[in-house]
Structure formats: C-alpha cells, structure tokens
Amino acid sequence: MDRIKITGGAQLNGKIPISGAKNAALPLMIASLLTPYTLELENVPRLADVQTLLRILANHGVDYAVNGKRPGERAETGQTLRLTAASIVDTTAPYELVSKMRAGFWVLAPLLARMGSARVSLPGGCAIGTRPVDLLIMALERLGAVIEIEAGYVVAKAPRGLKGAEIEFPKVTVGGTHTALMGAVMADGTSVIHNAAQEPEVEDLVRCLIAMGGRIEGAGSPTITVHGVAALSGARHAVLPDRIETGTYAMAVAMTGGDVLLEDARPDLLQSALDAIIESGAEVSVTNEGVRVRRNGRSLMPVNVTTNPFPGFPTDLQAQFMALMSHADGTSVIRETIFENRFMHVQELARLGARIRLDGDAAYVDGVERLKGAPVMATDLRASVSLVIGGLAAEGETLINRVYHLDRGFEALELKLSRCGAQIERLSA
Numbered sequence: 001m002d003r004i005k006i007t008g009g010a011q012l013n014g015k016i017p018i019s020g021a022k023n024a025a026l027p028l029m030i031a032s033l034l035t036p037y038t039l040e041l042e043n044v045p046r047l048a049d050v051q052t053l054l055r056i057l058a059n060h061g062v063d064y065a066v067n068g069k070r071p072g073e074r075a076e077t078g079q080t081l082r083l084t085a086a087s088i089v090d091t092t093a094p095y096e097l098v099s100k101m102r103a104g105f106w107v108l109a110p111l112l113a114r115m116g117s118a119r120v121s122l123p124g125g126c127a128i129g130t131r132p133v134d135l136l137i138m139a140l141e142r143l144g145a146v147i148e149i150e151a152g153y154v155v156a157k158a159p160r161g162l163k164g165a166e167i168e169f170p171k172v173t174v175g176g177t178h179t180a181l182m183g184a185v186m187a188d189g190t191s192v193i194h195n196a197a198q199e200p201e202v203e204d205l206v207r208c209l210i211a212m213g214g215r216i217e218g219a220g221s222p223t224i225t226v227h228g229v230a231a232l233s234g235a236r237h238a239v240l241p242d243r244i245e246t247g248t249y250a251m252a253v254a255m256t257g258g259d260v261l262l263e264d265a266r267p268d269l270l271q272s273a274l275d276a277i278i279e280s281g282a283e284v285s286v287t288n289e290g291v292r293v294r295r296n297g298r299s300l301m302p303v304n305v306t307t308n309p310f311p312g313f314p315t316d317l318q319a320q321f322m323a324l325m326s327h328a329d330g331t332s333v334i335r336e337t338i339f340e341n342r343f344m345h346v347q348e349l350a351r352l353g354a355r356i357r358l359d360g361d362a363a364y365v366d367g368v369e370r371l372k373g374a375p376v377m378a379t380d381l382r383a384s385v386s387l388v389i390g391g392l393a394a395e396g397e398t399l400i401n402r403v404y405h406l407d408r409g410f411e412a413l414e415l416k417l418s419r420c421g422a423q424i425e426r427l428s429a
C-alpha cells in the first residue's frame, strides 16, 4: 500500500490549480442515467472515486469516453467525460461496487425514474458515523415508489412512474436533495422540496439538469420546485471548482506560512471557511485568477468554529481546520454538528503532538508551538488530508499510511504541494 512521506517545515509559495469538485462531479455523472443522449462533463477531477463511479455506471450500461489531453494542457487539467446511457442493461448496483463509495447509492433515483425499478446495495464509504439512507428512501416514497430492503439491497419499484409530491426533509441532506431532484425531474407533475440542501454542488446538479431540459426553480435556496418533464436530452456542463480542496490548501498555507495563489478557486463557495482562516491571522485576497492566501511571521490566533450545512462552516473542512488550530497560540473549540463520529483524526493529530480533548460534539484544541513528525494512519478522506497539513508544519518526518483515502478525493496532491516547495513524496509499496 502506498505511503506519503513529508519532511515538514517548508513554507508554501507559488500557485496551486484547483480541480473540479468531486462532490459535484459524482451526482452529475449519475445524472447521465436519466437520458439516452450524451452528457458531456468538463473539468472532472482525476480521482479514484470518479473511476469507481465509472465502473458502477458501466455496469448499468453507460458507455463512456474520456477525452485525451489537448496540446498545452497541464497535467492537472480536468478531464472531459462523455457519458451515454443509450439503454440501461442492468438496474442492479451490486454490493462490490457500491460498498466502495457511498455516493454510488445515488444511482437509485435515476434508475427508478427511467426504468420503473432498481435494486441498489446499501452503501459504504467513509466511516464517519452511521450515515443512514432513510431520508433518501423517504424522498422516493413521497414520489410514489414502493421500497423494500432485501438482503442488504434497497429494492424500489414504481411501475407506473414517479409522481410529483411535496418532500419535506426533517434535516438538511445533500444526498437526499440530489435523490429528490433526480426522482422529481421526470416525475408526473410538480414537486416541491422543502429544507433542501443549499450546497453549491446541489446548485451545480440543478444547472446541469436544466441544461438537459429539466424545469427547476429555487436551487441554492431551501425550497426547490421541480416541474416534471417527459424526457431529458443530452447537455454539456463544466464541473464547478472544488471548495473543499480550496479550503484545504488555504489552511495548509495558513499553517506553514508563505504565499500561494489558488487558481480558479471561487471564494463565494467557501466564505465561512475563508472568514475563519482570516480570523486566524492569514491574509486572503481575491484576484481575477483565484484566491490568494498569505501568512508571514504572525502567529496563528485560535478561532472557534461549528460545522453546519452550507453556507455554514463545512464538515468536510473540520479536520483540516483542527490541524491548523493545533498550531495556534491558544485554545479553540471546534464543534461537529453534521456527523457524530467525525473525530477520528484527533488521535492521529495527537501523534504529531497536538493537544486535543473531546467532549461530546466538541473538540478543545490547545495550540502547541511545535508539532513533531510521526508515523500516522489515514482514517477517512478529509481526516487524512488533515494529517498532511499537520505533517507540512511538523518538525522532521511524517509518514502517512493508508493513503488510498487521499486518492479518493485529492487530485495530484503531492505534485500540487511539492511545486510550492513542500517536501512531500509518495512511497509506492
């Protein structure tokens, strides 16, 4: 298994190109199941999760082509995928594939919408809490589906098609909102989604569905109205930039000091995280090319944050911010309100010398002047990158084991960081 070796202490200086958002690319790819025509997606990141989803989609009969590089394109330029589900050959998404990645479960809604039945394994993915799918099932039941759980599979049927309905989510769910949208877009009649997720990736999916002929209003607000259409066409759509990758590198620069331009980053996608970084003492400025982050000399101030649905502080940046705060001059409190078990990075950061106390949904982080390199273990996708941030600032060598978690969500991580002066390399097993 590959490992990543970091020799800490170097400042980061230069430019980091921001990739397309993983969490937008995945539902967009899944939307290709809704139409027999070609969906062309640009700026898709090269990630293990994208590959896994291509395997899942291919199993349902989706033909795909990946455009090769054009002259002058950089190594990290996003890829263009052409996805065509001319016919669906299999409506079962098997355990072997869905267990690798939770978002694979989201194929349920488009398969059901298009074919009238689907059988999808209950999901796997990051071990960051129980992560049930009850609300996704509830949304489809509201649309008229009959759903049963059989031997670890969700079996859904709607022989006479889905019907427009009011769907009220008792709590904000991104996957639930994607599911409701893909179920409602070709349903008979109008649906209203209440307490919808306002995450930018939901808006990106809606933009694409509209380009495919969907009639949807209100994306980005808590109430989304979907007027069902009989069929969808193909479309061309560019994936929006990854706000979690942007925030991660911004926090890395705040941690090590230096001056980095995050190319193509969109500050409006992560204002709450940028505000916390600014409060910690780094400078953040917006240019035509992206977001520039600098910290020179000043010590880091402690900042309290609480994770919340968008536009709140994202749970997917909580681990990275904790790494940053472990080096601050004082104590900060970090509260996790989205996932109950999302503190697995705490014991690994402690191996680097961080002082963190857990109490329910709160982590009390006493900043230390120096972190020290150590062997650590990546436990989930975002937790593992918090160890990279810790390692970049720690004295000496940090060896990160189980880096396949990083490959699921961070494109060309070592390349992007080493170009900015980090001493980071992958040791292949």
Ligand code: UD1
Residues within 6 Å of the ligand: 022, 023, 024, 026, 102, 103, 129, 130, 131, 132, 133, 134, 135, 136, 137, 171, 172, 173, 174, 175, 176, 201, 315, 316, 338, 339, 340
């Ligand atoms: C998505 C993101 C993930 C991010 C999360 C929250 C993708 C591929 N993943 O995950 O990176 O951390 O949003 O921003 O986009 N819940 C239920 N019942 C359900 C569904 C969810 O109780 O049926 C709960 C979850 O346990 C959690 C909360 O709702 O406490 C939010 O989860 P949700 O927004 O659904 O997360 P995902 O869509 O899985």
